[in-house]
Amino acid sequence: MRYLQYLLNLKDHHYAHLALTSSRSLYFAGKSSWYGDVQTACERLPFYVRPVPVLADATEIAVYTAEVEKVAETWLLQQLNSTAKLYLIHHRLPSLQVSRCACVCGVLNSQARNRKAEMG
Numbered sequence: 815m816r817y818l819q820y821l822l823n824l825k826d827h828h829y830a831h832l833a834l835t836s837s838r839s840l841y842f843a844g845k846s847s848w849y850g851d852v853q854t855a856c857e858r859l860p861f862y863v864r865p866v867p868v869l870a871d872a873t874e875i876a877v878y879t880a881e882v883e884k885v886a887e888t889w890l891l892q893q894l895n896s897t898a899k900l901y902l903i904h905h906r907l908p909s910l911q912v913s914r915c916a917c918v919c920g921v922l923n924s925q926a927r928n929r930k931a932e933m934g
Contacts, residue, residue: 815879818852822872856882861889 824831833848840847856866863885867874894900 815852815856815875815882819872819875819879822870822875859886861885 818834821830821834826832837847837849841850841853853866853868856863859882863882864878866878870878894903
């Protein structure tokens, strides 16, 4: 999301901004694209957040990113507090100052591995 925000802040003549514009055009034409992948990734989060604003500017994406971070932190704390293996840190995580991104990525990766193991 921060990279999308960065791209939206670029001037129209920058190559990366032009690539984003092209990716959006492909998305709206029903083709696969990086922009479509961002939309899909946000839809597949393991917690509910409102859909990504499709025609958002950088400011709207910044607000959306903050919302996702807040909901992700709450969800992560719920996941950690409900895991029997981590009983020593139940309700104590904020005082440990653990990197939120590392924790979220670790939990999401373990969930993905569990889903793959269940499937086959």
